[in-house]
Amino acid sequence: MGRRATGAGPGSAPPPRGTPGLQRWHRMGRRCWRRRALAAACLSAALLLLGAAIRALLPVMTPLSLCSTESGNKALGSGWLGGKKRSPLQMLYDLDQGSSSALAEVHRQRRNMLRRACSRHTRRQRLLQPEDLRHVLVDDAHGLLYCYVPKVACTNWKRVLLALRSPGAADPQAIPAHQAHAPGRLPSLADFSPAEINRRLRAYLTFLFVREPFERLASAYRNKFARPYSAAFQRLYGTRIVRRLRPRPHPDALARGHDVRFAEFLAYLLDPRTRRDEPFNEHWERAHALCHPCRLRYDIVGKFETLAEDAAFVLGLVGAPGLRFPAPPPRAKAATAQDQAMRLFQDISPFYQRRLFDLYKMDFLLFNYSAPSYLRLH
Numbered sequence: 001m002g003r004r005a006t007g008a009g010p011g012s013a014p015p016p017r018g019t020p021g022l023q024r025w026h027r028m029g030r031r032c033w034r035r036r037a038l039a040a041a042c043l044s045a046a047l048l049l050l051g052a053a054i055r056a057l058l059p060v061m062t063p064l065s066l067c068s069t070e071s072g073n074k075a076l077g078s079g080w081l082g083g084k085k086r087s088p089l090q091m092l093y094d095l096d097q098g099s100s101s102a103l104a105e106v107h108r109q110r111r112n113m114l115r116r117a118c119s120r121h122t123r124r125q126r127l128l129q130p131e132d133l134r135h136v137l138v139d140d141a142h143g144l145l146y147c148y149v150p151k152v153a154c155t156n157w158k159r160v161l162l163a164l165r166s167p168g169a170a171d172p173q174a175i176p177a178h179q180a181h182a183p184g185r186l187p188s189l190a191d192f193s194p195a196e197i198n199r200r201l202r203a204y205l206t207f208l209f210v211r212e213p214f215e216r217l218a219s220a221y222r223n224k225f226a227r228p229y230s231a232a233f234q235r236l237y238g239t240r241i242v243r244r245l246r247p248r249p250h251p252d253a254l255a256r257g258h259d260v261r262f263a264e265f266l267a268y269l270l271d272p273r274t275r276r277d278e279p280f281n282e283h284w285e286r287a288h289a290l291c292h293p294c295r296l297r298y299d300i301v302g303k304f305e306t307l308a309e310d311a312a313f314v315l316g317l318v319g320a321p322g323l324r325f326p327a328p329p330p331r332a333k334a335a336t337a338q339d340q341a342m343r344l345f346q347d348i349s350p351f352y353q354r355r356l357f358d359l360y361k362m363d364f365l366l367f368n369y370s371a372p373s374y375l376r377l378h
Contacts, residue, residue: 087143088205088317092299103313110301110368117366118294128295130197135282135290136189138200139164142318145189145200147208147291150283151219152304153311155180156326157209160311162186164320173326207300207314208291209307210367213360214375216304218262218341220283225260234258237281241268262344263352270355286363293366301367342374350376 086094095104136147139161146161148154158180159172179185189197211219224233238257242249245264253259268274269284282290291298302310311325345353353375357364364371371377 085319087203088314088319089143089203089299091317091319092205103309107300107310107313111299113368114293114298114301114366117368121362121365122294125295128292130190130192130194132292133189133197133296136206136296137161137186138189138192138204140187140200141165142320143204144318145204145206147206147296147298149208149210149216149287149290151216151223152209152211152287153307153328154209157311158186160315160323160325163323164318172323201296205300205314205317206296206298207302208287208293208298209302209304209310210287210363211304212369212372213286213363214345214356214372215337215341216287217284217360218344219337221262221265221344222340224283225265228258231256231258234260241265244268244271244273263348266348266352266356269359270352286360288362288366303367342372345372345374353377 092104092107095101096108098104135149136145137158138145142164144161146157148157155177156172159175162175162180162185163170163172189200192200224230225238234257235255236257238260239254240257241260241264242253242257245267246253269280274280279285280289288294293301300310300314302314307328308325311328315323315325348356354377357371357375357377363369
């Protein structure tokens with residue numbers, strides 16, 4: 001706190017012009033003005049920080065009223081904005097205020113664990129740009145933001161979002177996969193202006209689905225490099241891997257990239273040139289790098305391991321009667337996926353297992369996954 005000034009105070013009249021005290025009074029006035037401007041700036045910054053801190057501490061973002069202008073409502077245009085229907089975010093908020101929903105409690109705990117993990121394991125991060133939100137899909141009619149992570153039921157979630165946009169809620173399973181993934185079918189949050197992005201982030205239910213990182217990685221390898229219907233993908237990435245990592249490759253492998261081994265795929269991921277040349281492909285990019293869970297607040301963190309329950313919970317908040325999420329794989333198939341990942345990793349040396357775990361470590365930490373028991377990390 002600055003020293004208290006003597007002499008002329010805030011209520012004093014300035015001395016008459018031409019007196020010796022005039023210059024001193026004006027100097028004091030300038031100093032007072034600078035102090036007031038600095039204090040105002042500090043107060044404004046403190047209020048912004050306080051607002052951000054309060055919002056971060058809320059268990060769920062309470063629904064905020066949007067601009068009441070006609071243009072604002074048209075931009076977001078859904079019935080619940082006019083008060084006709086409670087939004088999914090409001091529905092979740094209502095559940096959080098009660099204690100009757102066991103699933104709501106599960107998701108509250110997941111949110112809290114994610115927030116604590118972000119506090120422990122992340123430091124200062126760059127500001128997000130709109131393009132960082134390319135994976136966040138928008139459903140204005142129902143107030144939803146969904147960040148899709150490939151190999152975590154994202155095809156079926158895109159089918160569900162398309163079905164929600166159809167009159168009478170079409171059967172999601174009837175929508176072909178290539179239509180679900182067609183560019184432009186579902187708007188991305190990156191397509192909007194910063195003001196429109198922030199408006200949706202405040203008012204919409206935001207969710208993502210994640211999966212045990214190494215099972216997701218094994219699934220990406222099997223789907224993209226071990227299946228004959230991925231020929232285009234193999235020509236794009238497989239030939240690159242063969243050319244870079246295989247000594248004396250066969251001309252057919254150089255041309256088609258159809259026989260990439262799992263160890264070669266992992267070596268490609270760990271090669272510093274891979275990320276230096278271009279970003280990871282979305283099928284093996286880390287979930288936290290696609291969805292930025294420590295910068296965006298997610299209301300629902302669904303898991304592939306509990307897909308049926310978590311998907312039903314989200315659709316219950318949406319209030320879409322009769323719309324069912326496509327049946328997830330049975331438990332036996334899920335166990336098979338674990339066994340397949342274990343078989344793929346058992347031939348990988350402990351040195352490369354450790355390096356790969358370090359590469360995907362943040363996904364393990366943020367989404368509360370333990371290191372697989374088959375890894376030899378010590």
